[in-house]
Amino acid sequence: ATITPTLDQLLTSIDRRLDLAEAVALHKWDHQQPVQASAREHQVLVSARQAAVAHHLDPARVEAFFADQIEANKLLQYHLLDTWHRARQAPALPRRDLANEVRPELDLLQEQLLSALARFDQTPPDNCANHLADALQHRAEDSTRHLALVRASAQLCKLR
Numbered sequence: 001a002t003i004t005p006t007l008d009q010l011l012t013s014i015d016r017r018l019d020l021a022e023a024v025a026l027h028k029w030d031h032q033q034p035v036q037a038s039a040r041e042h043q044v045l046v047s048a049r050q051a052a053v054a055h056h057l058d059p060a061r062v063e064a065f066f067a068d069q070i071e072a073n074k075l076l077q078y079h080l081l082d083t084w085h086r087a088r089q090a091p092a093l094p095r096r097d098l099a100n101e102v103r104p105e106l107d108l109l110q111e112q113l114l115s116a117l118a119r120f121d122q123t124p125p126d127n128c129a130n131h132l133a134d135a136l137q138h139r140a141e142d143s144t145r146h147l148a149l150v151r152a153s154a155q156l157c158k159l160r
């Protein structure tokens with residue numbers, strides 16, 4: 001299949017956000033916090049909606065896109081926590097504070113995601129769903145990441 005650069009750039013940004021799920025899950029493991037943080041989700045969605053206009057994007061499109069990013073992030077977190085519970089331990093990775101380090105980094109990715117989404121929406125590929133499926137297969141390092149990418153990109157081809 002042909003590589004669609006705008007799709008590829010968007011998936012790279014989506015992947016970067018998913019990469020942070022491990023640091024989030026480690027913080028939640030250490031501090032026995034639930035994965036679900038509804039107030040924070042609301043903040044993320046409000047902020048994304050507000051930034052949509054500057055990117056000439058429909059706020060509803062942006063909210064749906066970020067809701068999918070959050071769902072995919074939670075999917076990875078639940079999976080990681082399950083793995084660590086089974087092992088009775090979490091990996092000895094450097095810890096990063098959720099509020100002071102990881103969430104600000106998630107916030108920084110918002111702009112990158114919106115730019116990439118705007119470029120993608122300007123020239124969506126023909127046979128979008130087929131292109132997407134090929135790109136996801138090509139990109140995912142393992143079946144868990146593949147599933148998370150599928151979840152994160154659920155509405156990408158749903159263009160008005």
Ligand SMILES: O=C(O)C(=O)C[C@]1(C(=O)O)C=C[C@@H](O)C=C1
Binds near residue numbers: 037103
């Ligand atoms: O900030 C957190 O606590 C996260 O787990 C990250 C995130 C997100 O993807 O932005 C995901 C799930 C939470 O419900 C809130 C936000």
